[in-house]
Amino acid sequence: MAERVLMKGNEAMAEAAIQAGCRHFFGYPITPQTEVSAYLSKRFPKIGGTYLQAESEVAAINMVLGAASAGVRAMTSSSSPGISLKSEGISYLAGSDLPCVILNVMRGGPGLGGIQPSQADYWQATRAPGHGDFQVLVFAPSTVQEMVDTIFRAFDKADEYRMPAMILADGMLGQMMEPVSFPEGKADTQKEKPWAANGHGFKRKQNVINSLYLNPAVLEQKVRERFERYAQIQKTEQMAEEFMMEDADFAVVAYGASARIAKSAVVAARAEGIKVGLVRPITLWPFPTDALQKAAAQVKGFLCVEMSMGQMIDDVKLAISCSRPVAFFGRTGGIIPTPGEVLGEIKKLAGGAK
Amino acid sequence: MAVVYEKPKSLSDAPLHYCPGCTHGIIHKLVAEVLDELKIEGKTVGVAPVGCAVMAYDYFTCDMVQAPHGRAPAVATGLKRALPDQVIFTYQGDGDLAAIGTAETVHAATRGENITIIFVNNAIYGMTGGQMAPTTLPGQVTQTTPYGRDIHTAGFPVRVCEMLSTLDGVAYAERVSVDCVPNIRKAKAAIKKAFTAQIEKKGFSIVEVVSSCPTNWGLTPTEALQWLRDNMLPYYPLGVYKDKTEEGVR
Ligand SMILES: Cc1ncc(C[n+]2csc(CCOP(=O)(O)OP(=O)(O)O)c2C)c(N)n1
Numbered sequence: 001m002a003e004r005v006l007m008k009g010n011e012a013m014a015e016a017a018i019q020a021g022c023r024h025f026f027g028y029p030i031t032p033q034t035e036v037s038a039y040l041s042k043r044f045p046k047i048g049g050t051y052l053q054a055e056s057e058v059a060a061i062n063m064v065l066g067a068a069s070a071g072v073r074a075m076t077s078s079s080s081p082g083i084s085l086k087s088e089g090i091s092y093l094a095g096s097d098l099p100c101v102i103l104n105v106m107r108g109g110p111g112l113g114g115i116q117p118s119q120a121d122y123w124q125a126t127r128a129p130g131h132g133d134f135q136v137l138v139f140a141p142s143t144v145q146e147m148v149d150t151i152f153r154a155f156d157k158a159d160e161y162r163m164p165a166m167i168l169a170d171g172m173l174g175q176m177m178e179p180v181s182f183p184e185g186k187a188d189t190q191k192e193k194p195w196a197a198n199g200h201g202f203k204r205k206q207n208v209i210n211s212l213y214l215n216p217a218v219l220e221q222k223v224r225e226r227f228e229r230y231a232q233i234q235k236t237e238q239m240a241e242e243f244m245m246e247d248a249d250f251a252v253v254a255y256g257a258s259a260r261i262a263k264s265a266v267v268a269a270r271a272e273g274i275k276v277g278l279v280r281p282i283t284l285w286p287f288p289t290d291a292l293q294k295a296a297a298q299v300k301g302f303l304c305v306e307m308s309m310g311q312m313i314d315d316v317k318l319a320i321s322c323s324r325p326v327a328f329f330g331r332t333g334g335i336i337p338t339p340g341e342v343l344g345e346i347k348k349l350a351g352g353a354k
Numbered sequence: 355m356a357v358v359y360e361k362p363k364s365l366s367d368a369p370l371h372y373c374p375g376c377t378h379g380i381i382h383k384l385v386a387e388v389l390d391e392l393k394i395e396g397k398t399v400g401v402a403p404v405g406c407a408v409m410a411y412d413y414f415t416c417d418m419v420q421a422p423h424g425r426a427p428a429v430a431t432g433l434k435r436a437l438p439d440q441v442i443f444t445y446q447g448d449g450d451l452a453a454i455g456t457a458e459t460v461h462a463a464t465r466g467e468n469i470t471i472i473f474v475n476n477a478i479y480g481m482t483g484g485q486m487a488p489t490t491l492p493g494q495v496t497q498t499t500p501y502g503r504d505i506h507t508a509g510f511p512v513r514v515c516e517m518l519s520t521l522d523g524v525a526y527a528e529r530v531s532v533d534c535v536p537n538i539r540k541a542k543a544a545i546k547k548a549f550t551a552q553i554e555k556k557g558f559s560i561v562e563v564v565s566s567c568p569t570n571w572g573l574t575p576t577e578a579l580q581w582l583r584d585n586m587l588p589y590y591p592l593g594v595y596k597d598k599t600e601e602g603v604r
């Protein structure tokens with residue numbers, strides 16, 4: 001087995017990107033993703049990679065667009081306000097069918113908000129990461145090891161489906177230190193990219209990377225083709241963890257950092273005899289509808305826990321067609337819910353019932 | 355029979371969509387001739403702007419990427435970092451390069467990014483129907499300066515070559531025009547020099563081409579060229595603003 005090392009979440013994601021074959025990173029400084037950039041700026045010059053500190057997030061995402069057009073694995077990382085600036089580029093990347101990986105180490109908002117951990121960019125990531133009809137793959141790891149595994153998966157899936165992949169983390173996961181191991185021999189899983197604009201060398205026809213279709217019928221067709229791919233992804237790429245769900249009468253739904261807290265609360269509730277489990281979405285788009293529907297067939301009610309005013313709860317209700325009551329507990333602005341608070345909410349949901 | 359004139363191979367057979375008398379066509383031809391003469395079409399990736407030249411990918415036969423409005427220099431940077439031995443150029447209008455994309459332009463230049471920018475300065479937003487551009491002249495009437503550009507409220511035009519020539523990353527900056535045959539010849543020489551500087555990895559190169567937009571200036575093609583000579587050239591003097599193509603910027 002691969003050696004285990006103790007690493008911070010942000011640094012582990014950066015190292016995983018290198019090991020996944022990424023040699024092009026473009027970013028603009030922002031807390032709390034700082035360690036990602038710092039790590040890559042140290043490592044890339046030694047291994048022939050490009051670390052480029054751009055003049056803005058707008059420029060950074062467009063550099064990613066250029067590098068992705070050339071057919072290489074490219075990444076950018078930022079935090080909430082910076083992701084807003086990237087949304088133009090993300091839309092163009094999606095409209096040009098380009099793969100890339102975008103990290104959002106979320107902080108409190110709106111506006112400049114704060115720098116403490118938050119999950120308030122769920123809607124932005126899953127509903128409107130930019131203008132137009134499109135989706136990006138959204139992953140929400142909840143341990144440092146999972147952050148590593150997710151980076152590999154995000155690059156692979158972005159290449160496979162030719163679309164951007166976003167990893168939603170937060171300041172808590174980014175700063176947390178945990179032991180991790182890196183999968184061996186995974187770096188060369190990159191796909192051939194015959195569509196890349198890298199100079200035709202008179203060996204093939206011209207390649208054009210483009211999102212402009214002035215003919216509405218052609219544009220509609222393009223979007224429909226993309227949505228067929230999305231439908232396929234929704235069938236095959238959902239990921240969720242089910243924890244203590246076998247005999248559960250109630251289910252907590254939480255992702256990322258809040259899932260860690262929810263897990264502690266579930267364990268504490270079990271100790272008090274409440275039959276509760278946790279469904280933890282690992283992909284936020286595609287949302288793990290199957291796991292939620294399975295849970296809905298079994299439990300009396302759900303509790304959605306988020307570090308926001310309640311955003312993922314929309315998807316929980318949609319997934320189960322509102323067939324069960326869905327309660328909500330959230331803290332926002334950078335405040336992390338405590339296991340005790342979540343336990344209190346579980347008890348309320350269970351109505352004190354054992 | 356000897357061939358005395360041919361369409362450059364780096365230009366496709368697609369009919370240009372530009373207005374009659376628009377100088378975009380001439381500039382496309384010059385760029386394509388240079389790609390042919392330097393034999394680099396196969397190793398070149400061009401970046402199209404948002405502006406009248408948005409569909410440049412239909413005309414140039416090299417690989418092409420269409421960039422968001424103003425972001426071409428950032429897209430070109432990403433391409434160049436991924437493909438350091440290929441030739442990367444952008445083709446941008448004045449709104450694209452000197453308004454919405456000013457930051458991307460200035461920073462690509464100051465990084466000494468080894469790319470070539472073909473900058474088409476027609477003092478107006480052509481594609482969107484003739485609004486004020488950052489290069490619109492004082493007093494010039496446009497759709498959004500119906501009483502003439504008022505420097506009290508709309509400020510002054512940007513002189514891009516002069517501005518960029520102060521930056522250490524710039525290897526070559528020249529302003530040319532395509533208003534007459536001698537100037538067209540000079541423009542081509544400048545474009546060739548800019549691409550050559552890139553191939554030799556000398557640093558950032560830009561050729562600003564003073565051009566016309568007969569449609570939105572409300573003039574005939576010949577009147578437009580005369581207006582260019584009478585009004586634009588005094589404000590935007592032709593010439594070389596920076597030449598470090600021998601020694602390079604680093
Ligand atoms: C983000 C964004 N803002 C505005 C526009 C609308 N728009 C399209 S072209 C253009 C101006 C182009 O003018 P210029 O760069 O001078 O090129 P020209 O058309 O004159 O060749 C504008 C404002 C856009 N496409 N995207």
Ligand code: SF4
Pocket residue numbers: 371372373375376377378406476480481566567568569570
């Ligand atoms: S609008 Fe102006 S710049 Fe655009 S194609 Fe017509 S003449 Fe040329």
